[in-house]
Amino acid sequence: MGKKPKEDSSTRIIQAAAYFFSRKGFSGVGVREIAAKAKVNISMVSYYYGGKSGLLKAIVTEYFSHVDSIAIKLSSKSLSPREALKEFICEMVYLIKEKEDLCKVAMIEMPIELPEITSLKIELLKNNMKLMIQSLSNGFNISDPKKHIIIGPAFLSLIFSGFMFGNLIKKISGEKIDSAFYKRYCDTISSLFLDGMNGIAKPNKKEKKYEN
Amino acid sequence: MGKKPKEDSSTRIIQAAAYFFSRKGFSGVGVREIAAKAKVNISMVSYYYGGKSGLLKAIVTEYFSHVDSIAIKLSSKSLSPREALKEFICEMVYLIKEKEDLCKVAMIEMPIELPEITSLKIELLKNNMKLMIQSLSNGFNISDPKKHIIIGPAFLSLIFSGFMFGNLIKKISGEKIDSAFYKRYCDTISSLFLDGMNGIAKPNKKEKKYEN
Amino acid sequence: MGKKPKEDSSTRIIQAAAYFFSRKGFSGVGVREIAAKAKVNISMVSYYYGGKSGLLKAIVTEYFSHVDSIAIKLSSKSLSPREALKEFICEMVYLIKEKEDLCKVAMIEMPIELPEITSLKIELLKNNMKLMIQSLSNGFNISDPKKHIIIGPAFLSLIFSGFMFGNLIKKISGEKIDSAFYKRYCDTISSLFLDGMNGIAKPNKKEKKYEN
Amino acid sequence: MGKKPKEDSSTRIIQAAAYFFSRKGFSGVGVREIAAKAKVNISMVSYYYGGKSGLLKAIVTEYFSHVDSIAIKLSSKSLSPREALKEFICEMVYLIKEKEDLCKVAMIEMPIELPEITSLKIELLKNNMKLMIQSLSNGFNISDPKKHIIIGPAFLSLIFSGFMFGNLIKKISGEKIDSAFYKRYCDTISSLFLDGMNGIAKPNKKEKKYEN
DNA sequence: CATGAATGAGAATTCATTCAT
DNA sequence: AATGAATGAATTCTCATTCAT
Numbered sequence: 001m002g003k004k005p006k007e008d009s010s011t012r013i014i015q016a017a018a019y020f021f022s023r024k025g026f027s028g029v030g031v032r033e034i035a036a037k038a039k040v041n042i043s044m045v046s047y048y049y050g051g052k053s054g055l056l057k058a059i060v061t062e063y064f065s066h067v068d069s070i071a072i073k074l075s076s077k078s079l080s081p082r083e084a085l086k087e088f089i090c091e092m093v094y095l096i097k098e099k100e101d102l103c104k105v106a107m108i109e110m111p112i113e114l115p116e117i118t119s120l121k122i123e124l125l126k127n128n129m130k131l132m133i134q135s136l137s138n139g140f141n142i143s144d145p146k147k148h149i150i151i152g153p154a155f156l157s158l159i160f161s162g163f164m165f166g167n168l169i170k171k172i173s174g175e176k177i178d179s180a181f182y183k184r185y186c187d188t189i190s191s192l193f194l195d196g197m198n199g200i201a202k203p204n205k206k207e208k209k210y211e212n
Numbered sequence: 213m214g215k216k217p218k219e220d221s222s223t224r225i226i227q228a229a230a231y232f233f234s235r236k237g238f239s240g241v242g243v244r245e246i247a248a249k250a251k252v253n254i255s256m257v258s259y260y261y262g263g264k265s266g267l268l269k270a271i272v273t274e275y276f277s278h279v280d281s282i283a284i285k286l287s288s289k290s291l292s293p294r295e296a297l298k299e300f301i302c303e304m305v306y307l308i309k310e311k312e313d314l315c316k317v318a319m320i321e322m323p324i325e326l327p328e329i330t331s332l333k334i335e336l337l338k339n340n341m342k343l344m345i346q347s348l349s350n351g352f353n354i355s356d357p358k359k360h361i362i363i364g365p366a367f368l369s370l371i372f373s374g375f376m377f378g379n380l381i382k383k384i385s386g387e388k389i390d391s392a393f394y395k396r397y398c399d400t401i402s403s404l405f406l407d408g409m410n411g412i413a414k415p416n417k418k419e420k421k422y423e424n
Numbered sequence: 425m426g427k428k429p430k431e432d433s434s435t436r437i438i439q440a441a442a443y444f445f446s447r448k449g450f451s452g453v454g455v456r457e458i459a460a461k462a463k464v465n466i467s468m469v470s471y472y473y474g475g476k477s478g479l480l481k482a483i484v485t486e487y488f489s490h491v492d493s494i495a496i497k498l499s500s501k502s503l504s505p506r507e508a509l510k511e512f513i514c515e516m517v518y519l520i521k522e523k524e525d526l527c528k529v530a531m532i533e534m535p536i537e538l539p540e541i542t543s544l545k546i547e548l549l550k551n552n553m554k555l556m557i558q559s560l561s562n563g564f565n566i567s568d569p570k571k572h573i574i575i576g577p578a579f580l581s582l583i584f585s586g587f588m589f590g591n592l593i594k595k596i597s598g599e600k601i602d603s604a605f606y607k608r609y610c611d612t613i614s615s616l617f618l619d620g621m622n623g624i625a626k627p628n629k630k631e632k633k634y635e636n
Numbered sequence: 637m638g639k640k641p642k643e644d645s646s647t648r649i650i651q652a653a654a655y656f657f658s659r660k661g662f663s664g665v666g667v668r669e670i671a672a673k674a675k676v677n678i679s680m681v682s683y684y685y686g687g688k689s690g691l692l693k694a695i696v697t698e699y700f701s702h703v704d705s706i707a708i709k710l711s712s713k714s715l716s717p718r719e720a721l722k723e724f725i726c727e728m729v730y731l732i733k734e735k736e737d738l739c740k741v742a743m744i745e746m747p748i749e750l751p752e753i754t755s756l757k758i759e760l761l762k763n764n765m766k767l768m769i770q771s772l773s774n775g776f777n778i779s780d781p782k783k784h785i786i787i788g789p790a791f792l793s794l795i796f797s798g799f800m801f802g803n804l805i806k807k808i809s810g811e812k813i814d815s816a817f818y819k820r821y822c823d824t825i826s827s828l829f830l831d832g833m834n835g836i837a838k839p840n841k842k843e844k845k846y847e848n
Numbered sequence: 849c850a851t852g853a854a855t856g857a858g859a860a861t862t863c864a865t866t867c868a869t
Numbered sequence: 870a871a872t873g874a875a876t877g878a879a880t881t882c883t884c885a886t887t888c889a890t
Contacts (some may be wrong), residue, residue: 043852081409497779621717
């Protein structure tokens with residue numbers, strides 16, 4: 001194999017942006033820092049992406065396109081609801097593993113109100129939810145339809161939880177993120193979402209019948 | 213005694229800070245905006261909190277003190293594991309209901325690397341995790357101890373999920389956040405965490421035995 | 425002896441001011457720092473001295489009153505020109521030893537243009553020069569009267585030189601300032617001013633007659 | 637290549653800085669004032685010099701490079717000690733004449749403790765003293781080596797004395813600084829340093845043998 | 849494509865001072 | 870005599886962006 005081809009400027013910029021946005025948040029980073037990491041001139045950011053917020057738009061857009069693809073691919077397979085959920089979770093974890101910075105940016109910026117990208121975010125999220133509901137939740141008979149908007153975000157938050165707290169966890173527990181971790185993570189989150197704590201642990205005391 | 217404080221500037225400042233931090237993120241807000249909303253002179257922020265990051269420290273500290281209190285209170289009652297979890301979730305939701313801005317700030321800033329508060333965050337989180345594990349998870353017989361650091365964050369993310377995506381959800385679904393919502397939210401998240409999708413919905417189609 | 429009486433606020437303030445002005449220059453210090461060192465409330469500075477520049481005025485005024493006193497005292501003794509100069513130098517060094525901060529402030533602020541104290545400085549300096557010329561230089565027959573305004577400052581600079589560079593010298597050479605130093609300093613500066621390098625060192629090579 | 641620099645902003649900035657630093661002291665000037673005089677945008681100061689203290693560093697560094705050059709040039713000539721001293725003084729006066737602001741800044745800031753430049757100052761001064769001792773004082777047989785650290789600063793202070801008190805002198809005596817002044821200054825300071833008051837004036841009264 | 853100087857607005861913070869208590 | 874909250878101006882520095890080269 002030859003020498004690794006050096007990525008072009010615009011790619012380096014967006015990667016550097018994802019790197020910093022995911023660690024410091026959009027507003028916590030300057031284009032200077034991004035340009036420096038990408039080893040390009042500052043003006044190149046405006047040149048390629050039309051400004052700082054263009055970077056965020058590009059990142060968020062790419063994130064949703066990946067998730068949408070997963071949902072679409074899943075729709076085409078005819079899996080049982082449980083299988084579909086499990087596979088979705090695993091695909092998502094794989095996506096995060098491959099593009100951690102990108103995914104974290106999208107998730108971190110979700111609750112942040114940034115006028116320039118709000119409409120984009122809403123549009124993409126709306127479409128994405130439609131696709132996901134289509135491919136996942138029609139297998140379930142959810143009594144109260146209002147629960148949809150609770151379960152949806154809960155599902156996503158669950159999947160991301162390990163990565164959002166990742167850095168702190170690492171600093172606290174010293175746990176390292178290897179591929180064994182991803183496997184374990186995938187299984188645990190799937191069990192949790194499908195069967196709750198029941199799927200993970202048996203109460204070990206004289207627990208009586210629970211009254212919910 | 214000095215000039216009489218008009219109504220309590222420092223309180224108004226911290227509230228304004230929480231308001232904006234929760235919506236725009238720490239770095240997305242300026243002290244000017246905060247001071248304006250709090251109707252105080254800009255320099256009062258430094259005067260009372262020693263600077264912008266002092267505000268964040270105060271907020272994060274308060275958040276953890278609340279959560280710690282909940283955990284401690286729970287420890288003193290002797291509840292079954294399921295009961296304890298359910299009650300913890302409800303208490304947390306109540307806390308979020310009462311101090312939404314404050315809680316959201318703490319959660320939003322969790323994955324953000326801000327050198328000035330990193331050590332504080334770690335210290336508080338470490339202590340908080342100890343208290344929570346003490347009061348909650350000793351009722352469960354978790355096979356692999358490594359799952360702790362997956363379940364912990366998952367649990368917290370689950371509880372917060374509705375509020376993190378809250379604004380977007382509101383814009384997309386038009387759902388309004390009334391006290392019925394909190395009740396429903398509490399129940400749904402509890403079921404989900406305790407029993408997973410099984411606790412919420414029965415598969416309605418030709419679902420065969422699942423293989424996990 | 426009883427316990428050392430704690431100096432009153434206004435004294436502590438002026439001492440703290442001299443301490444910092446002599447180290448950081450007038451503009452390099454804030455009243456906060458001064459008040460903190462003096463252990464008084466910030467407003468006390470304005471209360472006692474009418475503001476920050478009042479502090480400098482007080483310091484400069486005191487410095488000149490000391491130097492004037494020395495000159496006046498010298499006038500009353502009838503000494504030879506050499507004796508007078510030597511004694512003046514020694515008295516000045518003694519003054520600096522006793523009130524180093526105060527003297528350094530006066531000297532440091534001499535070349536600094538600070539509108540609020542310029543007229544004060546000029547008035548005091550004019551009067552001081554008159555007294556000094558009276559008490560010192562009428563013993564010398566200085567050919568060109570224009571040399572007066574060269575020799576005057578040179579004389580003062582010479583006396584202060586060791587203290588102006590003091591801190592740097594200490595850091596570079598490790599020399600410590602004990603009372604032996606003051607003695608040696610006094611002698612050396614006196615010799616230098618009276619006899620030049622000739623008074624201090626003999627050229628050690630085959631130096632021929634000098635042509636000035 | 638970027639936009640063509642108009643006439644040389646960075647030079648105008650450093651000159652404006654020297655102008656103000658020499659008159660008001662480093663802390664007494666704001667970058668605004670400097671930028672205004674240099675007719676550049678305020679941010680250019682940080683752009684070129686990395687901040688206000690970068691300006692001072694540049695000025696101090698340049699000052700020492702000039703003085704070092706003089707010392708080095710002198711070393712290469714083989715002059716008698718007296719000749720060397722005289723020439724050094726004249727070269728210094730010439731330097732001050734040409735770059736008065738710059739030199740005054742260096743001298744004024746010598747006793748000021750500014751953490752950001754302390755180490756730079758020490759390093760430069762140490763090196764400079766080595767060069768000066770090398771080129772000047774090996775012609776003299778100074779009995780007590782401890783006198784070195786007295787004579788060194790005294791020498792420098794002497795040379796600068798006229799310029800440090802310059803403004804005040806001008807205001808008091810009305811003397812104007814023309815090239816005749818520099819000539820006279822040079823001669824007077826040289827005489828003073830080499831032969832002391834003896835070199836300048838003969839005692840005119842009943843002076844007896846002096847006892848040092 | 850790429851550069852780097854330049855801009856002007858805005859960032860956070862610190863300043864000396866005042867004033868009601 | 871002393872306090873400390875409050876003010877508003879001024880501090881330095883950084884921001885994203887533009888533009889001529």
